[in-house]
Amino acid sequence: MRIDKFLKLTNVIKRRTVANEVATDGSIFVNGKSVKPSYSIKVGDVITVKMWNYEKTVRVLQIPSKQIGKSDSDNYVELISYKTIDVMDEIREETSEDIF
Template sequence: MRLDKFLKVSRLIKRRTLAKEVADQGRITVNGSAAKASTTITPGDTLAIQFGQKVVTVRVNDTRETVKKDEAETLYTVVKEEKI
């Protein structure tokens, strides 16, 4: 699954276009390397997303094309949140 689609489906970022912009700005890393919006995400990958002054690191548990709002948090596990 594409990175931008995963971020939207998991509701880490609300819109896919916004997820693409964030990735293009270099604020997302996958397994320690910079990622583009088209980067393929698989279960077990680690994503680090910079939201302003906060970096959220999550581990991908599952990739599904659609998911209900209540089940969105099951797609990932937050590893750590830190302020920079």
């Protein structure tokens, strides 16, 4: 199953188009490597999603065959970590890298 579809079906990302865009931008990583939206997900993969103001890491437990409810998502993905990102800190880091 494609990673963009998997993220949508398991409710990690609410819309497939958003998952597709985030992957295209290089902000979805599987086992530490940036992947494209067409990447074929496998059980045991560790997925890190870096979006606007957060970073979420999950482990694939099962691959669903159809859309699942939010209460069932724990059967398909295990949340490893979730942290918010201060957008202003990111901007400051990028700006300081550009200066030097």
